[in-house]
Amino acid sequence: MALAAVSLVCCLLAGCSVTIPTDPDGTLERVTGGTLRVGASPAVGLVEVTGSRVTGPLPDLVSGFAATRDADVEFTVLGEEEIVDALEAGRLDLGIGPMTNESPWSERASMTRGYDTVPGADGRKVVLLLPLGENRLQSALEVFLDEEVGP
Template identity: 50%
Template sequence: MPADPDDTLASVRHSVLRVGVSPDGSLVQADGDDPSGSVVDLVDGFADHLDAEPEWTVGSEETLVGMLERGDLDLIAGGITSDTPWLERAGVSRGYSDIDGADGRTLVMLVPLGENAFLSELESYLDDEVGS
């Protein structure tokens, strides 16, 4: 059974899912108070699955990865591809190419390093929603 050394899955469930996103075409638009787009819809669904309320932070990938490392975010989503440069600084989900707006790219999501139960729950949800 995967474990979370920092208890991310347990702390997010029935609480708040802190999500970082970077604008990227139809995947993530950040025009108003809350972002929108196909990746945002997936994360909203994952938050519902966990009975959590998403709390959004919009920024550059570098800024968001720093926040993830400091424990200020639980998840980063957007147009991040499977060849991400953040492999040593974040846990990376399996790649998904069937997300609306991916335009042939294989997209991944980032979680805190070592939070394997949280990552496993995310991947199970994404497998059900968009396939593996």
């Protein structure tokens, strides 16, 4: 009986135009050919802020990802809590900074896998923050990060 139900669901989904994973808010589609809005929190060796310039290994990775989506990057310098607030409110698409896989923000923002191979990570498992539920964006970003810095 259970196998029949699973088969029925699979057949129904095969006829749909559902893309899995999905972005309920359509973030990846909006960003592609548009603008990736990134909150950047200064982090020694990872994110450097000089005036309005945001540089370092994490901004370079984000810019590389944006280039694969034909997107511009708009950095906004904020603290970690402000980044999470802006992700929740839909004002940002991504957050970078000193966040690690032990971040206290996991209930309010989605986190990529931890990457200790990012230049400047110094053994920390650095994560990037995304809005909760934007799984298609997260999947595309993690595929890119895996290719650039390894899983």
